[in-house]
Amino acid sequence: MTESPKVPKQSARQYPKPPEGTWTEHYPELDTAPVSYENSISPEFFELEREAIFKRAWLNVGRVEQLRRKGSFFTRELAVAKTSLIVVRGTDDRIRAFHNVCRHRGNKLVWSDDPHEETAGNCRHFACKYHGWRYDLDGKLSFILQEGEFFGIDKAKYGLVSVHCSVWHGFIFVNLAEEPSQTLTEFLGPMITAIDYPFDKLTQRYYYRGDIRSNWKVFLDAFQEFYHPPILHGHQNPVMRQADYQDKGFYTSHFQIDGPHRVGSTSGGAGGKLVPEFYNPIERVMRSGLFGPWDPSEIVTGELPPGLNPGKKKNWGLDSFQIFPNFAIVFWETGWYLTYHYWPVAHDRLLFEANAYFTPPRNVRERLAQQLGIATIKEYALEDCGTLEATQMGLESRVVSTFPLGDQEFMCRHLNRVVNNWVEDYKRKRAED
């Protein structure tokens, strides 16, 4: 393929690193030693993660647009916490979360057709399918059938078991701890809460999910490094399939961590900026690909929303914010965003969710550009899904115990470290009690 002046040239020199020489060494809490993935193949470690991480961290379970009216609700099956939640907008417009369990005999309160599946709807109260006990939208028990048959029962003591619930920029978070040690804002910290993005304008939602046989961290790691794309996705990406990238690799231009959270910024997708021969014919017709529409959406102005491009890089294309433990938001320069959720089911299994959010298309052309974007997401994600099940198998052989991570895999190293730290902290506190 011929060289073109419009093709961004990659070289290490163009991506300056911190004074220490590497991103990894810039952060004293990290080291450069090979990393163990025992925490991704051990059922015992997974049992600890349930308690240490998923019952203590704030978890994103959805967005407020999923609860448009008073009485709107959805359920979430959280296998990792062995519970189901009801998330509901009350008559006072407040969003609350409850464990999805009837106080009478423990029946799952809200479900339809299949109790293992999630459901959503709108109602004025929740009525148990079993004996008809009813709860208000704020969780209060309001009705017991044949109440006189019970023994001195006080309805006020039998409300639904509530779960801490808080909203940041329309993202609904829950915390399963009895008393969370931090508020949501404290937990998210300055790097994440600096983001002031017009999320409420991007209401066009596409939602994917997949059932994957790999550890949640093994899977997540592929979505927080840009070292693999020129190889694993090298055939389909117009930028990556250039010989230059396949020989020299792709560089993340900025890494940053803040507490348990992290961000990586890159020059982003191709965005239609290259010479036409670099694109597939369908991409040229639809003006879209890798991943989203090429033409900027209506939210794109001369200035980036606050909090984005935290490294203030000139050639900015995307930010991949990794919000601990299992939630990511990826912002793209053409004015749309993508979220990923990695829900552990077992030490070797996860539910993977991807949501793409765009501004509502104003015409067929914009709608088709979105459609190609989300189709591309699947072509890439399926390559990851296949490969990460293979990685899980390789790790589980235990033939190799530690693995070298490069500076481009900075975020993988950080997640591994934070997970181990949270589990150690939990074990220490449990021993003290």
Next chain:
Amino acid sequence: MADAALPAEFSDLERFVQDWCLDSEPERYAKRLASTMDEIQAFYDAVMPRAEEAIRYLEKFPLNDLPEDAWRLLKLLYSLILISFPVEIWRQPRIPDTARAQFELKIEPVP
């Protein structure tokens, strides 16, 4: 044509309506996997050269108020997008190395 499924300008594509006008991404992906490359290529070769013209035709309508025949034409374009990958990249219906993996679009806007 009395029972035309597509706008008259696109009557040459009528023969694809039954197989490729599908309502959801899982149906479209299943159809892709169930098709031979010859079938996929024939659909691509017929629709791809008409894609720009189809978009210009569809742009005349408000997106949320498409006539039935226009909506069917748009669904053909959704299928074109999904089968463009086998034709332009993979040379086979399935993405390589994804025999077991599944990842389905559960919510997609209509239209």
